[in-house]
Amino acid sequence: MTRLSIRGVGVVGGFGCGLEAFDRALVSGVASTMQVTPVPGNESVLRSAFLADTAPLEEFLNKRALRRIDHFSRLALLGSHLALQDAGMLGAIPERVGLVIASGYGALRTTFSFLDSIIEDGDSCASPTHFSNSVHNAAAAHVAIKLNIGGPNLTVSQFEMSVSSALLTAQLWLEEGRVDHVVFGGVDEYSAVLGYCWERFLGSESTEEMAPFDLARQTALVGEGSAFFVLSREETASPYGAIDRVSLGHLSGGLPILPKDPVYILGADGHRQCSAKYPELVPQGASVASYAPLYGSLPVGQAFDLAAAALAMRDGRLCATPGHVAEETDWQIVGTEELGQRDICCLKMDDNGGYGFLTVTKGRG
Amino acid sequence: MAIKEKLKKILVEELNLEDMTAEEIEDSTPLFGEGLGLDSLDAVELVVLIQKHFGIEIQDMEEGREAFESVETLAGFIDERLKG
Numbered sequence: 467m468t469r470l471s472i473r474g475v476g477v478v479g480g481f482g483c484g485l486e487a488f489d490r491a492l493v494s495g496v497a498s499t500m501q502v503t504p505v506p507g508n509e510s511v512l513r514s515a516f517l518a519d520t521a522p523l524e525e526f527l528n529k530r531a532l533r534r535i536d537h538f539s540r541l542a543l544l545g546s547h548l549a550l551q552d553a554g555m556l557g558a559i560p561e562r563v564g565l566v567i568a569s570g571y572g573a574l575r576t577t578f579s580f581l582d583s584i585i586e587d588g589d590s591c592a593s594p595t596h597f598s599n600s601v602h603n604a605a606a607a608h609v610a611i612k613l614n615i616g617g618p619n620l621t622v623s624q625f626e627m628s629v630s631s632a633l634l635t636a637q638l639w640l641e642e643g644r645v646d647h648v649v650f651g652g653v654d655e656y657s658a659v660l661g662y663c664w665e666r667f668l669g670s671e672s673t674e675e676m677a678p679f680d681l682a683r684q685t686a687l688v689g690e691g692s693a694f695f696v697l698s699r700e701e702t703a704s705p706y707g708a709i710d711r712v713s714l715g716h717l718s719g720g721l722p723i724l725p726k727d728p729v730y731i732l733g734a735d736g737h738r739q740c741s742a743k744y745p746e747l748v749p750q751g752a753s754v755a756s757y758a759p760l761y762g763s764l765p766v767g768q769a770f771d772l773a774a775a776a777l778a779m780r781d782g783r784l785c786a787t788p789g790h791v792a793e794e795t796d797w798q799i800v801g802t803e804e805l806g807q808r809d810i811c812c813l814k815m816d817d818n819g820g821y822g823f824l825t826v827t828k829g830r831g
Numbered sequence: 832m833a834i835k836e837k838l839k840k841i842l843v844e845e846l847n848l849e850d851m852t853a854e855e856i857e858d859s860t861p862l863f864g865e866g867l868g869l870d871s872l873d874a875v876e877l878v879v880l881i882q883k884h885f886g887i888e889i890q891d892m893e894e895g896r897e898a899f900e901s902v903e904t905l906a907g908f909i910d911e912r913l914k915g
Contacts, residue, residue, distance in 0.1 A: 530868070533847035591883040594875045 468641040470633075470697040471829060472706035472776050474555065476548025476651075478541060479691025479761040479770065480516025484548055488770075489777055491760045493802075495788035497676070499687060499762075504661035504669070513665065514674055515656055516689035516762030520544050526556075527612060534595055535608055538573035538655045542605035543612060545651050545692030550613065553696040555647075564617040564645040565610055567653060568632035570625045570765020572602040574657035605653060617645045626733070626740070626814055628652065629768035630822025633712045640699050651694030652769030664688055676763075677790040678734040678756035679799060681744065685790075686736030689762015693769035695776075703829030707779035709772075710809070710827045717746060717819035725811050725825045729784060729800060730754045731771040733814035735763035743815040750796040753808075759789035768822065771812040775826040778805050834906040837884070842902075845880055846873055858903040866901070874899060881905075887912045 477484065480498055481491035491498070499514035520540040523532065526547045532540065546565075550556040580596035598604060603621040610619050618639060622632035629652045636648040671684040678685070700708050715722055730748055734741045735758035748754060761770045778784050786801045813823040839853035848867065860866045863874070877899065878889050887909060889895040898908035 529849045533849055534872070587883050591879050593879060595872065598872075 467637055467711070469700040469830070470637055470640065470709040471700035471702075471704045472695055472708060472826075473647070473698050473704055474549040474551070474553025474696035475706060475773050475776050476545045476550070476552055476694040477691070477770065477773050478518050478520065478522075478544050478548070479693075480518060480689055481760050483519065483522045483544065485552065485773075485777070488760075488773060492757060492774060492777065492785040495760075495786060497759050497788060502656070502661050504658075504665035506658070506662070511665065511669075513661070513672055514687050515661070516687065516691070517656055518691040523547070531612070534599070536573055536576045536599045538576065538653060539599065539605040539608040541655060541690070541692040542567060542609050542651060542653045542694075545653065545694035546609045546613060546649055549649065549651070549694035549696050555696060559614050560646060562617055562646040563615050564636070564639050564648045565606055565615050565619045566632045566636045566648055566650045567603075567606045567609070567621045568628035568651070568766050568769065569602065569605070569621065569623055569653050570628050571654050571660070572623060573600055573604060574655055574660055576600045578657060578659045609649070613649070615649060626765050626816040627714060627820055627822045629766050629772070630712055630714045630814065630824060633709065633824060634714060636697055637709075637712055640697070646698065648697045649694065650697050651692055652766030653692040654690055654764040654766050656688055656690040660688065673736075675789050676736045676759040677792065678732065678736055678741070678758050678787070679754075679792040679795050679797075680790070681734070681741040681792075682738060684736065684738045686763035689758075689764045689767070691761055691764070691770070693766070693773045695772065700829065700831055702831045705780045705829065706776035707826050707829050709824050711825045713824070714822045715820070717743070717821065721747065722821070722823075724749075724823070725809050728809040728811040728825065729805070731775055731810060731812045732756045733768050733771060733812070734758065735767055737763060737817070739817035740815055743817065743819060744813070745796065747815065747821060748797065748813065752797050753800050754797040755784060755787045755800045757785070757788065759787070768812055768814040768824075771814075772824065772826065775810040775812055778810060779826060779828060834909050835902055838902050838906055838909075841880055841884060842867065846876060856902060859901050861901055862899055862905070881909065885909050885913065
């Protein structure tokens with residue numbers, strides 16, 4: 467299949483805005499969480515969450531242009547602008563560009579605001595703007611309009627497999643020659659309803675620090691943000707490398723053929739039931755890292771793993787897994803070390819045996 | 832609160848006109864085009880907001896077109912419907 471050259475990267479999350487902020491977080495290993503109150507009317511229950519600030523979007527779009535655009539779409543707009551700026555394509559978008567956005571939850575805040583408005587004011591007084599922003603592909607529409615991306619446009623939602631699934635589409639479009647570039651990104655947002663659900667389901671196991679390799683413990687903290695990429699057919703080598711292979715499947719179909727001796731960036735994000743699946747696929751002794759403690763747990767976390775892999779390729783070094791690292795594990799947990807000639811495999815597993823992985827290799831050409 | 836002031840507050844807060852305050856909106860400023868710069872989606876939103884805040888349904892778009900010229904015309908329309 468066509469190798470996807472990574473030409474630009476744009477990220478926003480709990481660590482801040484932009485690649486430099488993400489790189490600082492990776493190097494320092496310091497997580498930046500905020501406190502949320504997940505129980506309505508009870509200010510005494512506080513939980514840590516990785517929340518993203520979209521204020522830097524005003525560097526690209528004025529307030530008037532943003533007035534009908536909700537937080538979810540702002541996350542997508544900020545990530546996509548940053549990625550295109552990084553690729554040197556902002557303001558000079560070529561004609562044959564496609565857009566694929568992955569999201570596990572979609573625009574949660576607007577969706578629930580819209581539903582609340584129906585309950586409170588009746589369906590005849592429900593906000594048309596809220597409705598139009600609540601549909602899953604609203605963010606992709608806003609991005610395409612603001613950035614003048616005129617090619618095919620798709621939003622993919624397959625919960626934790628959303629990123630791998632959406633990447634397969636991006637790869638197909640480039641393989642078929644439908645487009646020359648794809649703006650690709652993953653977006654998910656925090657909402658009060660999501661916080662409430664986490665509290666109801668996981669509140670008794672709440673923690674202040676994520677420990678992704680304590681596979682038997684529930685240590686997830688909720689996160690939000692977006693990670694975008696400009697992907698092209700590989701004609702010249704990019705310092706960020708290229709996505710060589712994307713695979714999506716289920717363990718019931720047999721074990722997939724994994725790349726040989728890569729560094730694994732696992733999507734293990736502190737959810738015990740999902741974490742328990744990784745040993746079924748990742749061989750003993752494999753080199754593994756997890757950077758979820760820097761951006762939190764969100765269905766499109768794999769997009770942030772891809773950003774971490776692209777930075778590792780660019781800089782030729784790996785950053786240590788942040789947070790609490792289990793002492794007993796069958797894997798080699800990477801520290802701050804040279805990447806060498808190794809490839810990086812970003813692997814995400816769900817609690818049902820589904821898997822999605824992508825392999826990032828050095829650029830060629 | 833007088834209808835005009837309430838309308839201006841609704842325009843700024845519910846249509847997210849973050850770059851202006853209610854006090855900055857003049858009674859005669861056109862709502863659409865060169866005035867406040869509202870567009871067709873705002874018009875639909877405004878129909879819903881009028882119903883929500885004043886209990887007035889605008890079903891005839893010709894009627895709405897005249898009413899939606901400015902805050903002044905809209906306030907007059909609402910006042911008339913409330914009295915009628």
